Amino acid sequence: MKGTVEHIATYIPKGKYFYGIVRTEGDKNLGPTCLPSHRQVGLRRAQVYTIGFKNIAALVSDHPLTRIKPLRDSLAFHHQVIKEAIQDFTIIPMAFGHIVRSAREIRRLLEVNYPEIDEELNRLCNKVEMGLKILWDVDNIFEYFVNRDKELRDFRDTIFGRSRQPTQGEKIELGRLFENRLNRERERHAERVLKVLSIYTLDGKVNPPTHEKMVMNGVFLVEKGKEVLFEERVHRVAALFDGNFTFDYSGPWAPYNFIELELDELGSVPSLQEAES
Amino acid sequence: MAQVQKSMDSSSLAEVVDRILDKGIVIDAWARFSLVGIELFALEARVVVASVETYLKYAEAIGLTATAASPA
Numbered sequence: 001m002k003g004t005v006e007h008i009a010t011y012i013p014k015g016k017y018f019y020g021i022v023r024t025e026g027d028k029n030l031g032p033t034c035l036p037s038h039r040q041v042g043l044r045r046a047q048v049y050t051i052g053f054k055n056i057a058a059l060v061s062d063h064p065l066t067r068i069k070p071l072r073d074s075l076a077f078h079h080q081v082i083k084e085a086i087q088d089f090t091i092i093p094m095a096f097g098h099i100v101r102s103a104r105e106i107r108r109l110l111e112v113n114y115p116e117i118d119e120e121l122n123r124l125c126n127k128v129e130m131g132l133k134i135l136w137d138v139d140n141i142f143e144y145f146v147n148r149d150k151e152l153r154d155f156r157d158t159i160f161g162r163s164r165q166p167t168q169g170e171k172i173e174l175g176r177l178f179e180n181r182l183n184r185e186r187e188r189h190a191e192r193v194l195k196v197l198s199i200y201t202l203d204g205k206v207n208p209p210t211h212e213k214m215v216m217n218g219v220f221l222v223e224k225g226k227e228v229l230f231e232e233r234v235h236r237v238a239a240l241f242d243g244n245f246t247f248d249y250s251g252p253w254a255p256y257n258f259i260e261l262e263l264d265e266l267g268s269v270p271s272l273q274e275a276e277s
Numbered sequence: 278m279a280q281v282q283k284s285m286d287s288s289s290l291a292e293v294v295d296r297i298l299d300k301g302i303v304i305d306a307w308a309r310f311s312l313v314g315i316e317l318f319a320l321e322a323r324v325v326v327a328s329v330e331t332y333l334k335y336a337e338a339i340g341l342t343a344t345a346a347s348p349a
Contacts, residue, residue: 070310098303152339212335242278
């Protein structure tokens with residue numbers, strides 16, 4: 001009896017882990033062609049190959065059709081495949097965790113959305129993303145601002161300098177004033193940086209900061225092969241800032257922040273009996 | 278002059294997570310990852326949202342700078 005249950009539990013249908021869509025020049029249909037170089041290893045160390053339609057193809061590797069947890073190893077394999085792919089291809093990356101039942105479904109997706117994918121791949125051809133985070137490199141960001149802003153300092157002294165505790169309302173007002181100053185400085189610095197970098201980049205965006213010490217969370221679209229020029233410019237811009245700032249750049253990345261494509265998932269059948277693991 | 282550094286793969290896991298979980302194409306019917314069981318580092322990249330709690334936290338932190346500067 002127990003054996004029967006185990007037998008059922010271990011049956012998991014096969015699927016394909018879907019990394020992204022690449023431009024493949026020349027061939028009408030590449031079919032299951034492997035990545036031309038590099039490690040070619042995807043999730044669960046499975047071989048990465050392509051499923052093609054015209055001059056576009058999906059990068060996939062075999063993977064059980066299960067739910068997948070975004071654990072460190074899986075994320076790293078996904079990232080590694082995309083990272084290697086950008087050396088040879090223009091790629092539209094999928095978000096982590098897409099598993100498809102069959103090559104037929106993927107081919108259908110490529111076919112149905114071909115004009116939009118083709119256009120997007122043309123737009124992003126030979127472009128990579130570079131990231132630039134600027135941080136306040138200070139021990140105490142609150143002290144840093146209070147020391148530089150008289151209004152903030154005076155307000156602090158007023159509400160904390162009395163015998164009674166500040167009211168909730170006063171605290172909220174002080175917090176809001178701090179945030180206002182923080183954002184004002186962020187905008188001022190970002191403007192300076194973007195002005196210099198915009199000449200050397202094709203596009204740029206500022207994403208919301210993820211913590212108080214973050215001045216700017218920028219991403220830039222750069223022509224492939226010109227990453228070094230970007231790095232040089234970052235060093236030049238950094239020279240305009242004092243030691244209270246750190247410039248942290250990264251890349252090249254696939255153009256994650258610049259994808260403007262929505263795919264019509266025609267052909268995906270909702271009533272899939274799904275194996276949970 | 279501000280310090281400049283390049284994030285290497287090992288140290289930029291947050292950068293990786295930020296991109297491959299939040300960016301990239303999503304096809305709902307095929308997306309099979311759930312946030313249940315997500316490792317803590319993946320939550321690092323969440324954005325700070327302005328709220329009353331945030332303002333109160335800021336005010337408390339600023340209050341502490343007063344005690345540090347001029348012990349009453």
